[in-house]
Amino acid sequence: MAAATRLLPLLFFALAACAQPTAPDTSGAVQEEVAELWTDDTRTVLSGDAARTLAGQCSRISPGPVEDVWTPDEAQIERVEDDLILRVAREMEARGQSPSPGGYYRQYAGFMIDGRRIIYVNGVDESAIQNASGPAQAFDWRTQPVLICDGGAITFGAEYDPATRQVSHFAFNGPY
Template sequence: MHIKIPALLFVLVIVSGCAHQISSNSVVLSRTQAEMLLHQCSRPTPDNVDGFWSVSDQVAQNVDRDIDKISTLQSTARIAISRPHEYFRQYGGIVISGRQFVYINAIRYTTLGQTELPWKTKAVRICDGGETSWGALYDPATNSFSQLEVNGSI
């Protein structure tokens, strides 16, 4: 299935912070930027976040290793993501009810290819666009994913 990217894709980049790259498609953002990842405009993000933590390279590599498991999930809008490894991914450490999770902010390559977004260092916020952008949680204790959500449609 080939998805058209809306001509009016609204993109915001939230400034400040640093990051370190894990692979050519993934990066771990700073705690400050991890907090910014939760301010998406057209998709739900996790509730009841107690705090933030610095994701280690090993945990990020585990997310990369397991990323294709995302394709077994469906969002609340009943949308699945095929080939999640083909998206650029930003990882931020969040704490929910005392447990550490990695929040994944994923952006389709073609979306970033149309703009000059500093996705490797700054939290990216894309409004609308459907499955061109999605988010999910990764539990490093169980190596499992949950709470897949895709952006709203125009």
């Protein structure tokens, strides 16, 4: 019951956002929800070869072509999350799911695409992270890219342009 009560404000904001222009909503209430739902311990920034690996998705459109990689800083990642959380809620709702994006872990990578810096986000449901990161496994989602084929809304990808603060190419994985 407590979890449902915490999610009611997010549902309100998600529904309100659907009726308003698509400009990023950076109100204090939304930022408070982001701080509560998407925390530092459920996100990571990948760099180098680990980042490049995220560009090779198997059941959703891959970003690119990727010309190079770069590493986004903490302030850039916070802006992505401020602008992305409502988009994830709207996309979940459009699929007939509860618009609660709080259960996603996020992996970020900086890509150069068409001469522009793009931040790519690979969102993965916490159940998939927990199943892959058990004590018997040597997998660490903080340093290794998570690539899941199919699975529907268990994972999503999106490109974020830090210059325009626009989310594009949002997609969940293909069906189960």
